[in-house]
Amino acid sequence: MTILILGILLWVLPHMFKRLAPRRHLMLMPQVRSMVAGLVAVGVVLMVIGYRMTGPQANLYDPLPGMGHANNTLMLISIYLFGVSGARSVLIDKIRHPMLTGMLLWAVAHLLVNGDPASVVMFGSLGVWAVVEMVLINRAGPWKKPKPGSFTGDIKNLIGTLLIYGIIAWIHIKLGHNPFLGTYP
Incomplete structure (x- = not known):
């Protein structure tokens, strides 16, 4: 470790x-x-x-049955939030920390389906880091909102999200962790 x-x-x-x-x-x-x-x-x-x-390690907690579906939904939202700034989505001037929020959702999604010590350390640490970063940025000063995004940016972001999600799911399947089973061993 x-x-x-x-x-x-x-x-x-x-x-x-x-x-x-x-x-x-x-x-x-x-x-x-x-x-x-x-x-x-x-x-x-x-x-x-x-x-x-x-x-393999003994779990610190056992994930609830069906949490894979919650994981998949949170991962879609997480990946979408990562692309908000780059695609100039309509959310760009509504969410101050889209990437860090996406990172926090990514961490929570993975903690829902992984109870082993390595997962708790990795996903828990990165989730805490995202929250600390948001706090530090907020304390640094007021938010200078960017120019509003566009619906076209949302379409681009949605297409990118689905492509990246597909690649991530494919990699997970190749590694023996099918994200579409709903419940993980």
Whole structure:
């Protein structure tokens, strides 16, 4: 689980650097941005490797039957929220933190269907990180709302969401975790 925790730290700390750094102008330097992106990428790789290395463990809790369906619904919403800003959805000026909200929903969705210690550590940590980021951003100052989005942006986002969801589901099926079973072992 050490590799998993190291991966989580390499995700969380670079993301928090921007919020907590006393000299925020450093984030404007391309070298710093590249280094932060590199650390985050290494963190993701280590999380995947560490998560896969943990192997079978006794559950801390047993997911309720049928939670796979709730997971699938929350995942669709989560992926949609990730695309709100990029697609300029009509929600862009209504939700201050669409990506972080999507991340929180992603974490909750996975906690609904995974009760093993590695899942609780990974998804729980990333869910807590998303909430902490939202709090830190809110404390930094008032929200400067972006220009309103468009219905065309929503259509683009919906198409992108369905494509990405399909790819994620395919990867999960290939890894032996079919998200369409409704109940997971």
